[in-house]
Amino acid sequence: MPHDTPLISTIVGGLVLAFIFGALAHRLRMPPLIGYLIAGVLVGPHTPGYVADQSLAPELAEIGVILLMFGVGLHFSLKDLMSVRGIALPGAIAQIAFATLLGWGLGALMGWPTGGSLVFGLALSVASTVVLLKALQERRLVETERGRIAVGWLIVEDLAMVLALVLIPAAAGIGGEGHAPAEPLSAGLNRLFDLDLGIGGMIATTLVKVALFVALMLVFGRKLIPWTMHRIAHTGSRELFRLGVLAIALGVAFGAAKLFGVSLALGAFFAGMVLAESELSHRAAQESLPLRDAFAVLFFVSVGMLFDPKILIDRPLPILATIFIIVIGKSVAALLIVLAFKKPLATALTISASLGQIGEFSFILAALGVDLGLLPEEGRDLILAGAIISIILNPLLFFLCDRLRPLLEGTRREESTAEPAVAPAEETAPSEDDEVHPSGLHGHAIVVGYGRVGKIVGQNLKSAGTPFLVIEDSDKRVGELKAQGIEAFLGNAAATETLNLANLPAARSIAIAIPNAFEACRIAEQARSANPSILIVARAHSDAEVEALKQYGADTVIMGEREIALGMVDRLAQVHHESVAYEDSAYEDSHGPDTIIATDHPPPERE
Numbered sequence: 001m002p003h004d005t006p007l008i009s010t011i012v013g014g015l016v017l018a019f020i021f022g023a024l025a026h027r028l029r030m031p032p033l034i035g036y037l038i039a040g041v042l043v044g045p046h047t048p049g050y051v052a053d054q055s056l057a058p059e060l061a062e063i064g065v066i067l068l069m070f071g072v073g074l075h076f077s078l079k080d081l082m083s084v085r086g087i088a089l090p091g092a093i094a095q096i097a098f099a100t101l102l103g104w105g106l107g108a109l110m111g112w113p114t115g116g117s118l119v120f121g122l123a124l125s126v127a128s129t130v131v132l133l134k135a136l137q138e139r140r141l142v143e144t145e146r147g148r149i150a151v152g153w154l155i156v157e158d159l160a161m162v163l164a165l166v167l168i169p170a171a172a173g174i175g176g177e178g179h180a181p182a183e184p185l186s187a188g189l190n191r192l193f194d195l196d197l198g199i200g201g202m203i204a205t206t207l208v209k210v211a212l213f214v215a216l217m218l219v220f221g222r223k224l225i226p227w228t229m230h231r232i233a234h235t236g237s238r239e240l241f242r243l244g245v246l247a248i249a250l251g252v253a254f255g256a257a258k259l260f261g262v263s264l265a266l267g268a269f270f271a272g273m274v275l276a277e278s279e280l281s282h283r284a285a286q287e288s289l290p291l292r293d294a295f296a297v298l299f300f301v302s303v304g305m306l307f308d309p310k311i312l313i314d315r316p317l318p319i320l321a322t323i324f325i326i327v328i329g330k331s332v333a334a335l336l337i338v339l340a341f342k343k344p345l346a347t348a349l350t351i352s353a354s355l356g357q358i359g360e361f362s363f364i365l366a367a368l369g370v371d372l373g374l375l376p377e378e379g380r381d382l383i384l385a386g387a388i389i390s391i392i393l394n395p396l397l398f399f400l401c402d403r404l405r406p407l408l409e410g411t412r413r414e415e416s417t418a419e420p421a422v423a424p425a426e427e428t429a430p431s432e433d434d435e436v437h438p439s440g441l442h443g444h445a446i447v448v449g450y451g452r453v454g455k456i457v458g459q460n461l462k463s464a465g466t467p468f469l470v471i472e473d474s475d476k477r478v479g480e481l482k483a484q485g486i487e488a489f490l491g492n493a494a495a496t497e498t499l500n501l502a503n504l505p506a507a508r509s510i511a512i513a514i515p516n517a518f519e520a521c522r523i524a525e526q527a528r529s530a531n532p533s534i535l536i537v538a539r540a541h542s543d544a545e546v547e548a549l550k551q552y553g554a555d556t557v558i559m560g561e562r563e564i565a566l567g568m569v570d571r572l573a574q575v576h577h578e579s580v581a582y583e584d585s586a587y588e589d590s591h592g593p594d595t596i597i598a599t600d601h602p603p604p605e606r607e
């Protein structure tokens with residue numbers, strides 16, 4: 001190579017290996033993130049061969065964190081944030097306290113000083129933003145109530161970390177456990193007194209800075225950012241719009257961190273949130289998606305790089321204890337806290353599973369602890385190993401929670417039938433977390449997706465008096481449908497458990513009115529195997545999609561673009577007096593000449 005290019009080689013090495021191992025993991029039916037972590041271990045310093053730049057990788061990963069949090073902010077309004085405050089604030093604080101206590105206990109057992117044990121505990125108490133958000137996004141939970149609580153919880157943890165990063169160095173000074181230079185006793189006491197005020201002052205300054213940033217964003221940012229984006233959208237330049245989205249997400253996050261001492265993630269979240277109420281937020285989210293995913297992958301690679309596999313052999317017991325605290329201790333604490341708030345079990349399980357891991361903040365705390373001489377190097381190694389293993393175990397935790405849920409709900413139901421009079425109101429109130437029972441309809445139609453297409457289908461079925469139900473992915477739409485008295489199920493219809501709720505064997509027809517053909521194929525396939533005689537009508541946007549859907553069992557596939565063309569031809573035929581025939585040469589090429597469709601409309605009468 002003509003010159004040294006650490007940035008390029010880190011990005012290329014990280015992405016290429018992550019791609020290879022991610023694809024391999026997928027092939028082996030494991031979550032791709034395991035592949036990304038392995039790629040990280042391979043480009044890390046603890047394995048032979050190529051070593052990526054160890055300071056650049058985590059910095060690149062931060063860009064992933066920023067874009068992820070920006071994306072979440074885009075789905076969040078201030079109202080959403082406030083609505084989960086009641087549970088997220090006390091919940092996160094109680095969980096941090098509990099996990100810190102456990103970590104401190106383990107540290108004490110290992111003979112570490114109190115300060116070091118506390119830093120260790122604190123590092124085990126904060127979940128990784130990337131892992132949590134990726135898990136929620138994969139399960140399409142970000143916009144559900146439990147997703148909002150989990151994100152609110154994350155934001156409280158984030159704020160707590162901002163405070164901790166300011167306070168730990170100060171406390172290390174007074175604690176005397178650090179390698180601070182020795183002082184005469186009187187000077188030490190004076191310092192203690194000063195610092196007492198100083199710590200109070202520091203907390204106050206940090207809080208004031210955070211408050212100032214939030215206020216600025218809510219007062220000025222809320223006007224300025226949507227206004228800028230609208231102006232850019234009006235230029236019609238896609239490139240500029242994309243650039244605008246990136247500039248705002250990265251710029252606000254960086255400014256928040258440099259000027260106000262707020263974390264990058266929190267800054268990005270607010271940048272997204274002030275744009276959330278604008279109708280452009282959807283487009284902004286789409287534009288930031290590809291970069292976000294690429295950089296989030298680099299996050300996992302950078303975590304993998306820190307991991308030294310040798311520790312698994314050297315210190316198996318302390319690692320087991322650390323993982324126990326992260327995966328079980330924290331999860332159980334979160335579960336109990338959420339249940340204490342009388343939230344449904346499904347909510348509690350999702351939140352506790354999503355928090356049963358640690359990541360980027362823990363690394364920062366560990367590094368700080370070691371730098372200050374509080375935390376022994378061994379503590380940092382345990383944190384790193386705990387992080388990678390808990391991230392690998394996280395999908396498993398979600399899987400277990402899904403499995404556990406029916407069992408636990410069974411026992412809860414038995415309890416509640418024993419004492420029916422005391423069933424709490426929250427349990428009976430309709431919510432997305434209530435246990436859903438399959439539909440009892442027979443001879444019905446199933447409408448999948450209730451957007452621009454599905455809505456028209458549904459309205460027509462309704463006015464014709466045909467019994468039907470809807471499967472929708474957006475909780476807002478499901479809420480609206482239920483309010484209208486229409487039977488609707490929330491979830492991704494491509495998932496078997498959601499589709500089964502529609503009572504396919506008894507249904508007469510299914511209209512797959514979603515834009516994603518890949519998911520539509522999965523739905524058609526399952527519908528056909530559950531009910532060989534069901535009429536499957538599907539939506540497509542290209543000839544290739546039409547073919548694929550037919551292969552998977554669809555009886556009729558309506559290609560959106562062709563129908564638009566037909567509609568246009570139809571309209572033209574009414575104006576031009578000669579008969580305009582619809583002709584689609586592309587379609588004709590592949591299907592023969594008899595597919596020319598003439599419009600039925602006679603030309604309008606001349607006045």
Ligand code: AMP
Nearest residue numbers: 449450451452453472473474492493514
């Ligand atoms: P539109 O493109 O306007 O017809 O909207 C499509 C609708 O389908 C939206 O309301 C989506 O929330 C919904 N949708 C998309 N994919 C799925 C899916 N896999 N399962 C259920 N609903 C979906």
